[in-house]
Amino acid sequence: MKMFNIKILKAFEDNYMYVVYDSIKKLAIAVDPADSNIMSSFINENKLNLKAILTTHHHSDHAGGNEQMNLKYPEAKIYGGDTRIPKMTDIIGKHCQEIECIGLKFICLKTPCHTKGHICYYTDNLPTPIVFTGDTLFSMGCGRFFEGDAEQMETSLNKIIAKLDPKTKVYFGHEYTAKNLNFVCSIEQNNGELKKYKEIVDNTLSKGEYSSPSNLKDELSYNPFMRTSESNLQNILRTDNPISTMKVLRKMKNEF
Structure with a gap:
C-alpha cells in the first residue's frame, strides 16, 4: 500500500521547496531543497528516508542546499540536467528521460531558457498528475531568460508543458503569483474572467495560504x-506571432 503526500516548504523570501513522500513506507524525495536546515528538519521530524533529490536548475536558491543535504543523506541520489548543480550524482541527458524514485516514475522535461540545463519533473503516477517547474513556469508568469531566448521559452511552455494533462497540478519555484497577476491585469484590463481569478488568488494569499x-x-x-x-x-x-509575443511580454514584465 502506498499513500503519497506532498509537503510545501517555504525558504528565504519567496522560494518553494517540496517533499514528496510515501507516508506508509516513509520514503521521500526532496525537490530543490535550497535551505537544507528547513528541509532536513521536516525529513527527520517525520522519520523519512530520503531516497532522491530532484534539482530543477543550478541557481543557489534552488540547488544551494545540495552539499549539506549530501552530507546529511549521502545515500540519496541527486538528479539534475546541468553539470553546475552541486553534488549531482545522476545527470538527465535526454528530453523525456524517465527516472523512478520511491515507486513513482518521473518524466524529465528539458526546458532550457531560464538556464540552459533547466529540468521540469512530471509524473502521472498519482491520482492527479503533478509537475515541478522550478523557474520555467510560475503561476501566471515565467522565469527570466537568463541563458536563453523567447523562442526557447515558447517551446518550453507551449510545446512541452502545455501538452501535459490539463488537470496537472503545477508546483513552481517562487511565490510571485500576486505580482504576476497585477502585471497580467494591467495588460488585459477588460478581461472579466481574469479579474475573477485574481480575486480568488488574492483571497487565498490573504489567508496566509500558498498559491x-x-x-x-x-x-x-x-x-x-x-x-x-x-x-x-x-x-x-x-505582435503577429507567438515568439514575438513571448519576447514583448517578457520585456514588459521585466520593466513592470
Missing part, C-alpha cells in the same frame, strides 16, 4: 506566457 500548486488548466486560460498564440493578446501587444 502553489496552481493547475495547468488555469495557466492555459489566464497566464499570458502560455497564450502567446491568441489573437486577442497579440492585438493588444501589436
